Amino acid sequence: MNLITSQELLAEGACPHQVATFSKRWPVGAEVTKANCLTAVALQLDITWFAHYFLRAPALKIYKEGVETAWKTYQESREEILRDEREADQKAYLEARAPDWKVFQEAWETALKIYKEGVATALWTALKNQKVKKR
Numbered sequence: 232m233n234l235i236t237s238q239e240l241l242a243e244g245a246c247p248h249q250v251a252t253f254s255k256r257w258p259v260g261a262e263v264t265k266a267n268c269l270t271a272v273a274l275q276l277d278i279t280w281f282a283h284y285f286l287r288a289p290a291l292k293i294y295k296e297g298v299e300t301a302w303k304t305y306q307e308s309r310e311e312i313l314r315d316e317r318e319a320d321q322k323a324y325l326e327a328r329a330p331d332w333k334v335f336q337e338a339w340e341t342a343l344k345i346y347k348e349g350v351a352t353a354l355w356t357a358l359k360n361q362k363v364k365k366r
Contacts, residue, residue: 235285236260243284249276 237254241247252274253261261267271278282294325332 234260234262240281245280245284246277249280252276 235257237250237257237260240250240253245253253271253276256270256274257267261271268278271281279298282291286294
């Protein structure tokens with residue numbers, strides 16, 4: 232299989248719009264090269280369909296293993312990118328809200344201080360109106 236033609240693709244049942252895209256890029260057919268495989272992907276041609284219809288079992292197995300490896304690598308990279316993005320977002324969020332957080336903490340501490348003073352005052356008021364029991 233050195234040259235793939237539009238006629239071969241149609242004979243195997245390729246979608247007409249895929250064949251039209253293929254024919255526009257390769258009017259007399261495409262040589263089987265890595266560069267052309269990369270171009271087919273860039274053109275969004277369905278290379279998985281092609282693999283299933285044109286590769287024999289041993290080659291199809293190699294293709295599927297390669298796709299699985301590529302998918303795992305993509306997923307790992309994607310997770311790392313998302314993790315980095317979440318960390319950057321969290322850092323930016325904390326930096327942006329730092330002034331507001333400081334104001335909030337100060338207000339919270341003031342409210343807590345007022346509460347504690349209120350509790351102490353309530354205890355004092357209760358104690359001065361009653362003698363403390365001694366054990």
